[in-house]
Amino acid sequence: MTAEGEGHATMTVQLYARDIGAGTPLVLLHAFPLSSAMWLAQREGLAGRFRVITPDLRGFGGSVLGDDPPSVDAMADDVARMLNQLGLPRAVVGGLSMGGYVAMALCRRHPDLLLGLVLAGTKAAADTETARATRIRQAERLEGDGDVAALIEEVLPNLVGPTTFRQRALVYGRVRGLVQSAPAAAAAWAQRAMAGRDDSFGALRELRVPALVMVGDEDVIATEGDARAMAEAMPNAELMVIPRAGHLCAVEQPDLFNQAVAEFATALARAPQ
Template sequence: MLMYTRSAGRGLPVVLLHAFPLSSAMWLAQREGLSSSCEVITPDLRGFGGTPLGDQEPSVDVMADDVARLLDHREIDRAVVVGQSMGGYVTMAMCRHHPDRLLGVVLADTKAGADTEAARANRERVATTVLAEGSSFLGGEIMSAMVGRTTARSRAMVFGRVRALIESAPPGAVAWAQRAMAGRPDSFDTLRGLTVPALVVVGEEDEVTPVADARAMAEAVPDGRLAVIERAGHLSALEQPEAFNAAVAAFIAGIAGEARPHG
């Protein structure tokens, strides 16, 4: 079972799935900013944040099944699922395997396409290296790609927090997640078949999953929309939490309005 933090707020249940290689600790500003209007649930994906890794083969589908079991455990039929980066891959796996559990989805700084052969090889290189050397090497390996230039230049506290979260990630979880992400399928057909609303969020300075990719994802969803977060890179929820929260809250309010009985 996933370890998680749940807010005391009322309203629609909203599950926030964290980025690689962070933990649910990245969602502090969202727990504070969204809990007045939503029931915010922030699980740690397997291996991260003290959650057991288990012995299953690496797969984003396994992580999606974990989220579905969490909803069962909390007796929640359907929720809005928000996934950032790796969390977005897990959210798209939820769309494939557990579509009946979704009220809507938010896909933040993620991509629908499968990895290229070169990208898969690089993930395996990182997985092998982190198992041999530990997670401290990740700071130099991926830090420059994780945040935007504005954060790197002028938000030293955020930059330092991200680096600390990255370097404290358990090596086994890092390797497992890299291999899980390497094996994920293309999800554009999944997006085209979505029957719930989707919000695609992207930092305008995100070089890992750029705005053009996010726009293609939003356009693939029958009821899709795009929000671009200014002065943010790949971790828009951490870099510009107020703008991120505002976009997500507006999206959720729209879903809540549609779900409210009329008469």
């Protein structure tokens, strides 16, 4: 899919997405400030069993930013529009970090699109005042600098756990490269969008599909406590703690992540609809 604009007052953002494999559709939404490139191991490991769709959220990778005000809801509407354009009435939707915020916004705004929900390295609570102020400060610096130095200095150090930093130099190097390639304008927009996002616990309590919650045991951004709170809020959810992984558990421990998602999605496909 390509990105193009239409309309008058605002631009309709059409997401660029990698779409590979066949079977139950599995939509994976990437973390901040990365792109769908982070899902390489998931495309390689899961496309033999599922239709794996990995969009670039607006402004990142191959997707344009558009001119809408910063909003996680706008990002969720982009994903809903993409599913409609692909002719998919329902999909298993997974999101990591920012992608999780977008997935939860989908639960609020387009619940009928979900066949199942995967939330990894994310949290349902809105930002605290301190966290919100940090995001706005970083957004202002990104806009002022015109580069992503702020992300390299402040965001990158917490994206992977100490095990990855010490023992998986190639993984850390790849993550650093993805952060460095983020467009500053998109990163600033996304920070403002995340700063303004709503609490999602109400939507999770009303969720009518099964859910899988995953968290790295070394994640300092979204903790095991955050993950447990989400799992407990949903009527039908399981929690998996991934060992020796930080915030980007899907990148740091792809085999464990893929196995859990494959088992979850396979069970969903077998369940009566």
